Amino acid sequence: MGNSPEDKDLVAQTLAGDRDAFGVLVDRYAAQARRVARAVLGDPDDADDAAQDGFLSALVKLAQYDARRPFGPWLMRIVANAATDRRRRRNVRRAEPLDPSLVGGGPRPDAVAIRSELGERLRTALGELPERRRTAVVLFDVEGYSHAEIAGILGIPEGTVRSEVFHARRRLRTLLEDWKEQVK
Amino acid sequence: MKDTQSFDHRPDPELGAALRAALEPTGAHAAFVARVMGQYERALERGTIPTLDVLASWFRPGIAAAVAALILGFLFGRGILTPTATSIDAAMAPSEGPGLAALVTAADPPDASVVFASLVEQR
Numbered sequence: 113m114g115n116s117p118e119d120k121d122l123v124a125q126t127l128a129g130d131r132d133a134f135g136v137l138v139d140r141y142a143a144q145a146r147r148v149a150r151a152v153l154g155d156p157d158d159a160d161d162a163a164q165d166g167f168l169s170a171l172v173k174l175a176q177y178d179a180r181r182p183f184g185p186w187l188m189r190i191v192a193n194a195a196t197d198r199r200r201r202r203n204v205r206r207a208e209p210l211d212p213s214l215v216g217g218g219p220r221p222d223a224v225a226i227r228s229e230l231g232e233r234l235r236t237a238l239g240e241l242p243e244r245r246r247t248a249v250v251l252f253d254v255e256g257y258s259h260a261e262i263a264g265i266l267g268i269p270e271g272t273v274r275s276e277v278f279h280a281r282r283r284l285r286t287l288l289e290d291w292k293e294q295v296k
Numbered sequence: 297m298k299d300t301q302s303f304d305h306r307p308d309p310e311l312g313a314a315l316r317a318a319l320e321p322t323g324a325h326a327a328f329v330a331r332v333m334g335q336y337e338r339a340l341e342r343g344t345i346p347t348l349d350v351l352a353s354w355f356r357p358g359i360a361a362a363v364a365a366l367i368l369g370f371l372f373g374r375g376i377l378t379p380t381a382t383s384i385d386a387a388m389a390p391s392e393g394p395g396l397a398a399l400v401t402a403a404d405p406p407d408a409s410v411v412f413a414s415l416v417e418q419r
Contacts, residue, residue, distance in 0.1 A: 131340075134336060135329065138329050138336075139325075143321065150319045160328060163332075164331060164332050167332050231317055231318035250319065252307055253315060284311055288310070288311060
């Protein structure tokens with residue numbers, strides 16, 4: 113992390129009333145929190161609301177944070193819970209089924225559209241996975257957390273995390289391979 | 297891309313990159329940070345987010361109350377456990393004022409306040 117202040121120092125400064133320190137924490141974890149929330153919720157606007165809820169909830173609980181442990185997993189647990197709570201409250205719409213034109217046969221789009229199409233397929237595929245499974249695979253393959261850390265974030269055994277990541281990957285890798293075959 | 301049937305303990309960079317792109321937030325990063333900070337400022341104004349100063353200010357009265365309770369408990373316990381030097385002789389010993397002897401030998405019953413005052417003096 114170079115010369116940038118460590119998370120635990122920023123937490124201590126935030127607790128002492130340093131607003132800029134909290135700003136650094138938000139800036140550091142905003143993208144990750146938004147992605148994790150989106151993995152849970154699907155909808156980007158709902159995800160941003162949940163990520164914001166997570167940050168503010170973390171602030172309220174900041175005195176409970178154990179500075180001997182990494183801050184990221186602690187925060188992501190709160191963000192994931194905030195996203196789950198929001199999904200339950202709002203009964204967020206389920207992922208819509210794939211547009212048949214995306215499945216194959218349509219006109220060959222340009223490179224940007226191809227990437228966009230892949231993103232749409234992945235989001236749809238994620239939306240079809242159980243919440244815990246899609247959150248686990250995003251935390252592992254996108255955010256780089258260990259199985260043990262994800263177990264702490266999701267409050268499940270480490271073996272269950274391995275299983276969830278395995279099954280999610282199997283589905284998503286198949287989709288990715290199919291897509292690569294199509295755009296060849 | 298890894299074999300779909302194998303279990304790997306390491307993140308899959310290709311799948312991770314594709315998922316990251318798919319989950320990338322649609323709104324600007326700076327706008328989101330500003331939005332959270334705005335909510336933070338409002339929460340601070342409303343006092344819904346405790347800072348260490350606030351927590352400390354909650355802590356201090358708690359400590360003072362606990363110390364006061366300890367002192368009172370100590371004094372109360374000491375008062376109960378320490379035998380007082382009360383005996384008939386001590387009770388009948390003369391003191392300033394009418395004293396117990398005068399009270400018990402008086403023809404008329406004394407006023408209750410006099411009795412209590414005398415008892416306090418004897419102690």
